[in-house]
Amino acid sequence: xxxxxxxxxxxxxxxxxxxxxxxxxxxxxxxxxxxxxxxxxxxxxxxxxxxxxxxxxxxxxxxxxxxxxxxxxxxxxxxxxxxxxxxxxxxxxxxxxxxxxxxxxxxxxxxxxxxxxxxxxxxxxxxxxxxxxxxxxxxxxxxxxxxxxxxxxxxxxxxxxxxxxxxxxxxxxxxxxxxxxxxxxxxxxxxxxxxxxxxxxxxxxxxxxxxxxxxxxxxxxxxxxxxxxxxxxxxxxxxxxxxxxxx
Numbered sequence: 001x002x003x004x005x006x007x008x009x010x011x012x013x014x015x016x017x018x019x020x021x022x023x024x025x026x027x028x029x030x031x032x033x034x035x036x037x038x039x040x041x042x043x044x045x046x047x048x049x050x051x052x053x054x055x056x057x058x059x060x061x062x063x064x065x066x067x068x069x070x071x072x073x074x075x076x077x078x079x080x081x082x083x084x085x086x087x088x089x090x091x092x093x094x095x096x097x098x099x100x101x102x103x104x105x106x107x108x109x110x111x112x113x114x115x116x117x118x119x120x121x122x123x124x125x126x127x128x129x130x131x132x133x134x135x136x137x138x139x140x141x142x143x144x145x146x147x148x149x150x151x152x153x154x155x156x157x158x159x160x161x162x163x164x165x166x167x168x169x170x171x172x173x174x175x176x177x178x179x180x181x182x183x184x185x186x187x188x189x190x191x192x193x194x195x196x197x198x199x200x201x202x203x204x205x206x207x208x209x210x211x212x213x214x215x216x217x218x219x220x221x222x223x224x225x226x227x228x229x230x231x232x233x234x235x236x237x238x239x240x241x242x243x244x245x246x247x
Contacts, residue, residue: 058144061234062235078105079102100178101191103173107169120141134244164215171208177196
């Protein structure tokens, strides 16, 4: 009868198991570290893309502020002139014609403030504001857009004062003259001919319009100051972000 002898398998030392454990631990740790670095790289890349887009929004704001400040200054001068002419006892034919032009243009020339916050709102709604890694950077961005949102109060007041002035212009100015001086194809206004008369010379009614125009010009003057402030802040934020992100 044959007896088969099985080869003896030598028992592994504890140091071997320890080495296998360490190798596995290092492999898992390294994999975790590499994955974490990859996610960090992807997030930093996305952050920079968002910042590039935000800088473009800010540059658009600067262009808007620059153009709008000039338009508002012209509109304010016209409204000032209209108030002066309304308060004047005797007006020349040219001044009477000019008054109609100013009355129509100073209302049409008032635009409601606007900001280009597409990127910021997108980051906020998607939760990606967390990608901004520097607290000083996040604070600077939040401060700018907080100030921008504050202008909503200004927008509401401006709308109310425009409607108030329009409502009372109808008590003083001939609506058909307004209709005649409008170039509908190009939406521009021309000065009327023929020394058009006001429909009333009642001082109380005229004074009421002057008061309403005063409040309109006041909110416009405040907006100019605010635009100057926001324009400076936008340019500073652009420079700051470009420096921080090497753009």
